[in-house]
Amino acid sequence: MRWAVVLAGGVGSRFWPLSTAQLPKQLLPLAGAKPLLVEAVERVLPLVPAERILVVTSAALAAPIRVALPMLRPDLVLAEPFAASTAPALAWATALAAARDADATILSLHADWTVADAGKFRAAAGSALDLAERDDVVVTVGARPTRPEIGYGYIVPGQALAGAARHIARFVEKPTAEQAAALIRDGALWNTGLFAWTARRFREEIRAHTPELAAGLAALDRGDAAAMYDAVKPVSIDVGLFERTARGAVLEGDFGWDDVGSWAALRRVRPTDAAGNIVVGDAHVVDATDCVVWSEDGTTVVSGLAGVVVVRARGITLVTTAERAPELKQLLARLPAAVAEARGA
Amino acid sequence: MRWAVVLAGGVGSRFWPLSTAQLPKQLLPLAGAKPLLVEAVERVLPLVPAERILVVTSAALAAPIRVALPMLRPDLVLAEPFAASTAPALAWATALAAARDADATILSLHADWTVADAGKFRAAAGSALDLAERDDVVVTVGARPTRPEIGYGYIVPGQALAGAARHIARFVEKPTAEQAAALIRDGALWNTGLFAWTARRFREEIRAHTPELAAGLAALDRGDAAAMYDAVKPVSIDVGLFERTARGAVLEGDFGWDDVGSWAALRRVRPTDAAGNIVVGDAHVVDATDCVVWSEDGTTVVSGLAGVVVVRARGITLVTTAERAPELKQLLARLPAAVAEARGA
Numbered sequence: 001m002r003w004a005v006v007l008a009g010g011v012g013s014r015f016w017p018l019s020t021a022q023l024p025k026q027l028l029p030l031a032g033a034k035p036l037l038v039e040a041v042e043r044v045l046p047l048v049p050a051e052r053i054l055v056v057t058s059a060a061l062a063a064p065i066r067v068a069l070p071m072l073r074p075d076l077v078l079a080e081p082f083a084a085s086t087a088p089a090l091a092w093a094t095a096l097a098a099a100r101d102a103d104a105t106i107l108s109l110h111a112d113w114t115v116a117d118a119g120k121f122r123a124a125a126g127s128a129l130d131l132a133e134r135d136d137v138v139v140t141v142g143a144r145p146t147r148p149e150i151g152y153g154y155i156v157p158g159q160a161l162a163g164a165a166r167h168i169a170r171f172v173e174k175p176t177a178e179q180a181a182a183l184i185r186d187g188a189l190w191n192t193g194l195f196a197w198t199a200r201r202f203r204e205e206i207r208a209h210t211p212e213l214a215a216g217l218a219a220l221d222r223g224d225a226a227a228m229y230d231a232v233k234p235v236s237i238d239v240g241l242f243e244r245t246a247r248g249a250v251l252e253g254d255f256g257w258d259d260v261g262s263w264a265a266l267r268r269v270r271p272t273d274a275a276g277n278i279v280v281g282d283a284h285v286v287d288a289t290d291c292v293v294w295s296e297d298g299t300t301v302v303s304g305l306a307g308v309v310v311v312r313a314r315g316i317t318l319v320t321t322a323e324r325a326p327e328l329k330q331l332l333a334r335l336p337a338a339v340a341e342a343r344g345a
Numbered sequence: 346m347r348w349a350v351v352l353a354g355g356v357g358s359r360f361w362p363l364s365t366a367q368l369p370k371q372l373l374p375l376a377g378a379k380p381l382l383v384e385a386v387e388r389v390l391p392l393v394p395a396e397r398i399l400v401v402t403s404a405a406l407a408a409p410i411r412v413a414l415p416m417l418r419p420d421l422v423l424a425e426p427f428a429a430s431t432a433p434a435l436a437w438a439t440a441l442a443a444a445r446d447a448d449a450t451i452l453s454l455h456a457d458w459t460v461a462d463a464g465k466f467r468a469a470a471g472s473a474l475d476l477a478e479r480d481d482v483v484v485t486v487g488a489r490p491t492r493p494e495i496g497y498g499y500i501v502p503g504q505a506l507a508g509a510a511r512h513i514a515r516f517v518e519k520p521t522a523e524q525a526a527a528l529i530r531d532g533a534l535w536n537t538g539l540f541a542w543t544a545r546r547f548r549e550e551i552r553a554h555t556p557e558l559a560a561g562l563a564a565l566d567r568g569d570a571a572a573m574y575d576a577v578k579p580v581s582i583d584v585g586l587f588e589r590t591a592r593g594a595v596l597e598g599d600f601g602w603d604d605v606g607s608w609a610a611l612r613r614v615r616p617t618d619a620a621g622n623i624v625v626g627d628a629h630v631v632d633a634t635d636c637v638v639w640s641e642d643g644t645t646v647v648s649g650l651a652g653v654v655v656v657r658a659r660g661i662t663l664v665t666t667a668e669r670a671p672e673l674k675q676l677l678a679r680l681p682a683a684v685a686e687a688r689g690a
Binding site: 017284286287295298299300301302303304305308310312315316317318319320321323324331334335336339 | 362629631632640643644645646647648649650653655657660661662663664665666668669676679680681684
């Protein structure tokens, strides 16, 4: 049967001062009325029933996530003892599905994306699951780039595999703008983090290619996730598996994927007003263009500015530019600890 | 003897959201640690003793002003029944001084200026009082313009009168930038509102030239200020007296006068950091230049911006530009009433 694993462990500081360690990006309603995580689960529900959806998160977030997603089985909301990148989390969740369903196929996705077209997302996810089952490969779904984004990873597709599927030639993580433009010209895709595999194939590939998890797999076989985490070396599934396996495949998916990496990114994922502004909460914008204004704990008035980001939340007002919004972590490092303290664990 | 009248009735909205009808500009510590009004009174104290300093303000502000200025006689903090521009206020205060001191000479000033050099201010004020007494004229002190400011009134000096004093050729209120540049080339001065006259000469001149006050003067002679206000037509002393009298004189005063007309003006009257920023309160500025950041009821962080004004006060954050800061009244008119409501009576 088909299962979904939603990775929801992020503690990101990129939505400071709104986001906190207790309320990180995936629990914020950044793209619409509901938290990104809730949207992610609801998006996948027509494809995978609630009782086969796993969420992997931190110990601190497991309880609020169980509350936010009452349709899920509480025991399938998994709390990692510590964050160890994506490979251990996916190994755990895949093993847990396999223990219940030896023929499990896994769809893996992230809780903090946005997707413009849920129907096309499910079509792409379904094709990835089909491919994983039919051709016994581990599948990554790439998105056609719409700009030379330097914050993303890129997948360079290789030889044709079957239908629209291609082998993976290589991955390029966070290129320069020039490199990104060249990658796009050469047909590279954004590495979205939407994956599919059968539990059997995944286990074989991890065993063959991911020594970082080797010491933990026996513990996992015993159902002892805590012991696995004690034994693993943190590694991402991209590095720990996809860059190493010969059984990787890439499918292109065109569903309006966005990782919403900063306050400025909200202009891509929420409807703007006629002047290109995003205005959320008790905020008033006069003669302003291309601004993001989010006001939670009071009133914010913005006048006569272009391309600024203004966020009022939790007693703090942040005023910066769209260009600087992705560098919020660097800004926080330059502020007094008492101001920046809510930036996460 | 010499008396001082401090006009402190303003309800200005130019420092919204910090300023309110109950706490207008002159009661805010905009230029230093003390409210502008307190600084104005302390500045004049070496010249005129506290018991001969009058303050004219609104009924709403009289009580807090008496608290803020405990050195003044409470009965000399005059509460106007309504704002009627400057001529009625000055007629009232001058008559009140004359009733106590037939030989009174009046120095009139505003509560909401800033002065860079208090010693030079007192020297100029002393010269104006000397001139008023010696030559029996009504004196205005003009400041040498430092920029083609369009928000000010200009005085064009005329023929020489005595010493450095000149007759007044004409007044020009709020010229265009081009007109202002031409006025400056021609030697015009800024109309600061620092005036001097003897009570006797003032009364003669008002009687002769200010029909707007004619019906009120008899009431004033009876000591009935309320009846005077009922009878007067609001008019400024510039229009109602200086533009009409032949006994006007202008003296140049070089004491770093500024009317602090907007948030952006704080950069002229407070010390800036090395990057030209004014940072007051719980505010943090990173890679910003020429900004004004005032944070009262929470934390404000500004990064990567130039020439912006950010004010956080009373549950509201205002973000605008230095260029737009003088147009705050127009901005408030475009906001919902509930947001702008604290803009004053």
